[in-house]
Amino acid sequence: VEELLQDxxxxxxxxxxxxxxxxxxxxxxxxxxxxxxxxxxxxxxVDYVVGPGDLLEIQLFGNTKGQYSLxxxxxxxxxxxxxxxxxxxxxxxxxVRAQIQTRVAEQMIGTQVSVTMTDLRSIQVxxxxxxxxxxxxxxxxxxxxxxxxxxxxxxxPIGSLRNIQLRRKGSLVRTLDLxxxxxxxxxxxxxxxxxxxxxxxxxxxxxxxxxxxxxxxAIYELKGEGTAEELLRLG
Numbered sequence: 001v002e003e004l005l006q007d008x009x010x011x012x013x014x015x016x017x018x019x020x021x022x023x024x025x026x027x028x029x030x031x032x033x034x035x036x037x038x039x040x041x042x043x044x045x046v047d048y049v050v051g052p053g054d055l056l057e058i059q060l061f062g063n064t065k066g067q068y069s070l071x072x073x074x075x076x077x078x079x080x081x082x083x084x085x086x087x088x089x090x091x092x093x094x095x096v097r098a099q100i101q102t103r104v105a106e107q108m109i110g111t112q113v114s115v116t117m118t119d120l121r122s123i124q125v126x127x128x129x130x131x132x133x134x135x136x137x138x139x140x141x142x143x144x145x146x147x148x149x150x151x152x153x154x155x156x157p158i159g160s161l162r163n164i165q166l167r168r169k170g171s172l173v174r175t176l177d178l179x180x181x182x183x184x185x186x187x188x189x190x191x192x193x194x195x196x197x198x199x200x201x202x203x204x205x206x207x208x209x210x211x212x213x214x215x216x217x218a219i220y221e222l223k224g225e226g227t228a229e230e231l232l233r234l235g
Contacts (some may be wrong), residue, residue: 021209024218025161025182029154044117046094048142049194052076053121056088058100063110072121083107093117125193127152129201130159144190145176148199159201162223166191167198177223 050056052072058080060066070078076089083103088096097115104113120141125148128134132153139148145166155161155178164176176189193199204221211217214232224230 021211021217021219023157023204023207024216024220025178026155026157028161028178028182029150044093044120044142046092048093048117048120048192050088050091050093050096050117051121051123051141051195052089054117054141055119056096056100057116057118059114060104060108060111061114062112064108069118123193123195123197125196126198127201128198130156130203131201132156139193142192144187144192145174145199146178146181146190148193148197149201155201158204160204160221162221163202163205165200165202166193167200168194169196173197179221179223 052074054072056070056078058068058070072078072088077085077087080086100115101113104111122138123141124136124138126136127148137148137151161178165172166174174189174191206222207219208222209219
């Protein structure tokens with residue numbers, strides 16, 4: 001019997017030990033390029049909101065020819081040499097382009113205009129709550145919520161990845177679930193930031209662990225998953 005017990009102890013020590021489970025998703029900030037592609041060099045979307053510091057490239061052709069680089073000044077205007085100041089701050093890029101095209105068509109007969117944007121202004125946003133380095137950050141005018149989180153060092157293990165709140169002028173604008181970004185590549189909630197936005201990361205919600213024969217054994221934060229089957233879809 002003693003020999004059998006000794007043999008059992010030896011076999012037991014040779015069994016592989018499962019690594020301790022970690023909270024799912026926090027390595028998203030370590031693999032930043034995989035999940036957060038850079039915004040530099042991307043075309044400016046038509047719904048981008050123009051503001052002071054943005055640079056518009058204007059090209060005239062037809063009866064009048066010319067090319068200008070016009071920066072939006074602190075008053076929110078561009079100084080168009082032939083047309084004078086044009087207010088553009090706070091308007092979508094699509095509307096700015098349409099407004100300039102209308103002014104040129106009305107006041108410069110026989111002249112067409114092309115309007116593009118090159119350098120985008122930087123904006124200041126605030127990241128607070130359970131992040132590594134809460135504070136104020138300067139990001140690109142095209143940066144989404146996730147880029148500001150990345151600038152802050154990422155979410156702490158005690159912070160929520162599924163209830164990240166974007167607040168604008170005191171109101172809740174959007175809630176970002178980073179699980180959706182990682183598991184299904186759904187980026188619709190990772191919207192672009194505006195000057196003065198506040199990103200708040202609350203404490204992590206209810207959690208549950210999955211181990212064994214699953215793709216991603218880990219500790220998961222729950223958000224509406226009320227059954228074992230729904231929880232297994234995460235893992």
